[in-house]
Amino acid sequence: MDYEPLGLATDLVILTVRDGRLQVLLIRRGIPPYQGRWALPGGFVRPDEDLETTARRELAEETGLSAERIHLEQVATYGAPDRDPRGRVVSVAYLALVPDLPAPTAGSDAASAGWVDVTDVLEDSGRLAFDHHRILTDAVERARAKLEYSPLATAFCPPEFTISELRGVYEAVWGIPLDPRNFHRKVTKTPDFVAPVGTTTTRDGGRPAQLFHRGTATTLHPPMTRGT
Template identity: 65%
Template sequence: MTLNTVAVTVDLVLLTIRSAELQVLLIRRAIPPFRGAWALPGGFVLPDEDLDAAAARELSEETGLRPGYLEQLATYGTPGRDPRGRVITVAYLALLPDQPLPVAGSDAAVASWLPVSSVSPASSESPGSSGALAFDHARILADGLERASAKLEYTPLATAFCPPEFTIAELRAVYETVWRTRLDPRNFHRKVTGAESFVEPTGATAIRDRGRPAQLYRRGTATLLHPPLLRP
């Protein structure tokens, strides 16, 4: 459709860890513009709709998923970002534990979790070209990845990717996956257990991957990490 006034949309950056890879939820657009291109889930905000409600509705309509928590990432309003007219989008971010396969609906032909490493960066191709994301979604995704990496430094968010009881090695794997780097096991263990109320021992042990018994932990009461776990 052609827009004669300013319109508002919502777009969603949803990240999870599947098969030991950081993955993003994308939909393949079934309608113009950029028909057939991969894009972030999202759509137009209805006239009487709150932004948070619009984000939850679009996610449900396009993928069938309902994450419990979405946080606003940023607002994007560069002229020409949408060929249909002047469109301002409010982007949301969610980091989720391993999720079920999405079910495409609405204006999405396909919905799928894809490795972040397989998505073309914004600078390499034109939006909507083969392998690239539609609109300015590559930029939005890049901003979401940076926000996620930063939040792991100063919040206990990484525990959201773990089961209720986990080993320090499993928690380290989350950081290594999101930060895309290897971490020294002993140094990481010292920092995690030294951060006030980040994790607490359960008193139980478990054997992971046929190794020796490892102590199990659960998330503590901290909302901010002190001291923070800084990226290498």
């Protein structure tokens, strides 16, 4: 039996919180297929590369952003027969959650690159090329779930942050408002979630707010449930 040649690729969902909103890094494709459409950064795996090396290379080539210090984790593998009009292509999707990054610069086969509000993208299922709407949907849900049971939200914050700033991350990622007092109580009562720095700041406005840094916990007990 003859088998159709199989291509292997990676796609990246890079999420950040900018101006209080969850945003995703997208490129506008400069070549067919889907020329002119928004898409996730990504590309084909070279013979001498492993998957993560490809993901990091493509991020740098298509957006000009360095991926050296970005933690990537696999979300899922996508292999529907018709997901790529060029032929049979299986893609491994990676997720990264990072603090506010600079504006990207398009390169390689990208006509442009930029940060786009996740809500706007997810509301239009036909906005992204290939099956990238499904990949983004899966990755955002993974991020939302991870905020419940891990200290991942601190990855969106500066090294020293206020509880209000941390709450802003949860509200942006979950897409819901949270009660400030209940959130403060739950965060500070969760063992090793955050630790006080010993100084305060007025950058939130109003009275000085205590600064914290990430604690030593790798999982949260009890978890931070949505609607906290």
